[in-house]
Amino acid sequence: MKDYKALLSGFLYGGKKEENYIRKLIQVSVNPYMKSLLVRKIGDDYEEELLSELRFRLIKNKDYWQSLEFISLNYLKSMIRNLLVDTINGGRVEVYSLQVQVFEEETAKPLTYEDILKDTRHAFVEAEGNTLFDALMRVIREEDVPVLCYYLGKSLYGVEVELSGLSRDNLYKRWERLRKGRLKEVFDGAEPEELRIAVERFLSEVCEKKGYITNRGMKDGT
Numbered sequence: 691m692k693d694y695k696a697l698l699s700g701f702l703y704g705g706k707k708e709e710n711y712i713r714k715l716i717q718v719s720v721n722p723y724m725k726s727l728l729v730r731k732i733g734d735d736y737e738e739e740l741l742s743e744l745r746f747r748l749i750k751n752k753d754y755w756q757s758l759e760f761i762s763l764n765y766l767k768s769m770i771r772n773l774l775v776d777t778i779n780g781g782r783v784e785v786y787s788l789q790v791q792v793f794e795e796e797t798a799k800p801l802t803y804e805d806i807l808k809d810t811r812h813a814f815v816e817a818e819g820n821t822l823f824d825a826l827m828r829v830i831r832e833e834d835v836p837v838l839c840y841y842l843g844k845s846l847y848g849v850e851v852e853l854s855g856l857s858r859d860n861l862y863k864r865w866e867r868l869r870k871g872r873l874k875e876v877f878d879g880a881e882p883e884e885l886r887i888a889v890e891r892f893l894s895e896v897c898e899k900k901g902y903i904t905n906r907g908m909k910d911g912t
Contacts, residue, residue, distance in 0.1 A: 693761060702752075771818075838868060
């Protein structure tokens with residue numbers, strides 16, 4: 691798994707390549723709803739403000755993160771996620787006060803600070819879950835799909851069947867290689883809710899589509 695400590699150091703000291711990578715992570719983390727909040731709060735150049743704030747945080751906590759043995763992509767994403775949440779929930783604009791409603795429509799329920807916090811966190815979780823699913827689809831091999839569907843069905847539905855052409859021993863060995871290899875690479879450090887979203891998408895978009903899992907449980911696969 692790649693260590694991102696060097697990338698953070700390069701970004702901190704003005705590396706354009708590292709800055710562009712961080713900028714891309716910010717862009718994929720910001721959905722349209724969050725963008726509207728950031729534009730209202732900071733302006734159209736919110737990305738530059740976020741990059742500056744991230745550099746400030748890296749300088750402030752330099753001794754800590756440089757002492758870490760390893761910095762994963764999930765750690766880096768968490769830094770950006772915390773930065774976005776803090777920025778959106780900060781006190782730069784009076785309209786975001788705890789005591790007042792943030793948005794108002796004549797026929798709509800007032801949206802409060804707590805609503806924004808809840809919706810923002812949900813948006814982060816959903817985005818991260820979809821990112822995990824995309825990462826899984828990039829690394830999983832076609833021959834491992836029925837193995838993963840089998841173990842998801844066993845764990846979630848309590849249904850256990852034989853897969854055609856695979857003995858119990860070979861099935862277990864392939865699962866262990868998958869679990870300790872590609873799955874660990876993708877899911878290591880993921881939050882439970884993020885993992886749930888990725889797994890649900892895999893079940894519906896892959897396992898069910900390919901016929902390994904039906905509404906009633908597992909089907910015998912090849």
